[in-house]
Amino acid sequence: MSFAKLWGSVVRAGLVAVAAFSLSGTAFAADKVEEIRIDYAYYNPVSLVLKDKGWLEQELAKDGIKVRWVLSLGSNKALEFLNAKSLDFGSSAGAAALLARINGNPVKSVYVYSKPEWTALVAGKDSAIQKVADLKGKRIAATRGTDPHIFLIRTLAEHGLTEKDVKIVLLQHQDGRLALSKGDVDAWAGLDPLMAQAELDDGARLFYRNAEINTWGVLNTREDFITDHPDLVTRVLAVYEKARAFAINNPADLKKTIAEAAKLNDAVATRQLERTDLSTAAIGERQRKTIEGAGIALQQAGVIPADVNVSAVAASLVDSSFVSKLGVK
Numbered sequence: 001m002s003f004a005k006l007w008g009s010v011v012r013a014g015l016v017a018v019a020a021f022s023l024s025g026t027a028f029a030a031d032k033v034e035e036i037r038i039d040y041a042y043y044n045p046v047s048l049v050l051k052d053k054g055w056l057e058q059e060l061a062k063d064g065i066k067v068r069w070v071l072s073l074g075s076n077k078a079l080e081f082l083n084a085k086s087l088d089f090g091s092s093a094g095a096a097a098l099l100a101r102i103n104g105n106p107v108k109s110v111y112v113y114s115k116p117e118w119t120a121l122v123a124g125k126d127s128a129i130q131k132v133a134d135l136k137g138k139r140i141a142a143t144r145g146t147d148p149h150i151f152l153i154r155t156l157a158e159h160g161l162t163e164k165d166v167k168i169v170l171l172q173h174q175d176g177r178l179a180l181s182k183g184d185v186d187a188w189a190g191l192d193p194l195m196a197q198a199e200l201d202d203g204a205r206l207f208y209r210n211a212e213i214n215t216w217g218v219l220n221t222r223e224d225f226i227t228d229h230p231d232l233v234t235r236v237l238a239v240y241e242k243a244r245a246f247a248i249n250n251p252a253d254l255k256k257t258i259a260e261a262a263k264l265n266d267a268v269a270t271r272q273l274e275r276t277d278l279s280t281a282a283i284g285e286r287q288r289k290t291i292e293g294a295g296i297a298l299q300q301a302g303v304i305p306a307d308v309n310v311s312a313v314a315a316s317l318v319d320s321s322f323v324s325k326l327g328v329k
Contacts, residue, residue: 033065033229036236037088039072039081042193042262044091044217045254045276046113050243052257059239065232074173074191076145079220082107088225089236093147094215094287095294100145101317102295102308108226108319109218111237111328112287113244115277117211119148121155122190124180125203129187132159132208138186139167141176147215148173148189150294154213157301180204193262196271215294216287226319237322241281248278281328284320291317 038056040047050056057067070087072078078090079100090107092100097109121140123129129138132155142149149168156162171179173191180188181202190198190206198204219240226233247254251273259269295310304310 031228033232035066035068036060036232037068037070037086038236039070039078039087039090040261041072041078041091042258043074043116043118043191044113045258045273046240046244046247046278047091048257048261049247049254050240052261053243053246055242056236056239059235074143074146076143077172079105079107079145082220082222085222088221090220092218092220093150094218094291095150095298096146096215097218097220098291098295098310098314098317099150099298099304102304102310102313106223107220107317108223109220109283109287109291109317110226110233110319110322111219111240112216112281112283113219113240113278114217115280116192116217117209117214117275118192118195118217119151119214120190120195120206120210121152121208122180122188122195122198122204123186123207124183125205127186127205129207132156132161135187136161136165137167139169139184140187140189141169141171141179141185142189143173143176143191144170146173146191148191150215150298151210151213152189153301153303154294154297155208155210157297162301192275193258193264193268193272196268196275197264200265200267200271213294213297215290216283218283218287230322233322234325237328238326241326241328244278244281282320282323283318284323288314288318 040051051069060067070081072091075092075096078092079096081087082090083105091113097107100107142152169185173194176188177194177198179185221233255269255273259266292311292314295304295314298304299310
């Protein structure tokens with residue numbers, strides 16, 4: 001039977017009123033979330049604890065909502081997945097989220113999962129590179145749109161260099177580490193835990209560090225998800241807080257979880273955690289200023305167009321309403 005005839009039979013059966021009621025209720029059925037898609041990342045230790053413990057699944061099971069875990073290999077991937085709606089929550093650096101929003105990705109940063117020193121400029125064990133000035137004319141691996149890439153650009157600018165003075169080789173983080181170990185590049189804008197692996201396993205050197213321009217690790221969602229499902233955002237962040245508290249209070253378990261998830265040895269996991277501060281999850285003015293500062297530095301370096309109002313974009317990126325509601329410190 002054709003659709004038209006079938007619908008006609010429904011009408012003739014006197015079910016128009018029922019259909020009308022169903023249509024009004026269908027909006028609720030269509031809007032009902034059946035699955036939350038959330039990332040885990042080796043640079044986000046709290047996400048690894050959350051995934052390992054299954055607490056989010058327990059929280060959402062009462063409403064029949066499933067949880068799908070997606071691996072993010074860098075801020076760029078997490079933000080791409082959010083923009084494509086294949087993620088509802090994704091982990092990135094604050095500055096990377098700012099760049100994404102400037103480029104039209106409707107992300108909002110709603111939570112801090114760490115304050116890390118997760119990037120530095122790295123040279124091989126036998127490299128003659130000792131300082132930033134030595135990078136002139138050299139090949140440097142970096143992952144576009146991530147905090148290491150942003151760190152590299154800012155560092156070059158602060159030392160009187162630009163991207164034109166070096167050759168940036170765009171590789172995903174793990175490929176950048178491999179390229180450095182093989183000698184295919186002269187330096188690498190590293191990311192933990194891969195950076196810690198390069199130090200301890202390959203003898204690589206962190207020849208330039210500046211913890212102050214490593215931006216915060218932030219959990220992002222989309223504007224439409226916040227608008228449609230604010231209650232779910234609150235619930236997800238509440239469970240994230242449970243995982244962060246566990247990570248702080250159980251450092252041995254945290255290290256074991258990281259080591260097993262990322263296949264790290266004990267020494268590498270220890271080194272990563274030495275550079276990871278989990279003491280605050282609140283997002284607000286402090287984070288906005290740091291993210292804004294990164295954006296202004298990138299604008300001065302010519303990466304962000306001069307006509308972009310960086311301050312306004314940073315303000316629109318940071319949403320502190322959920323952590324305030326939860327009383328997150």
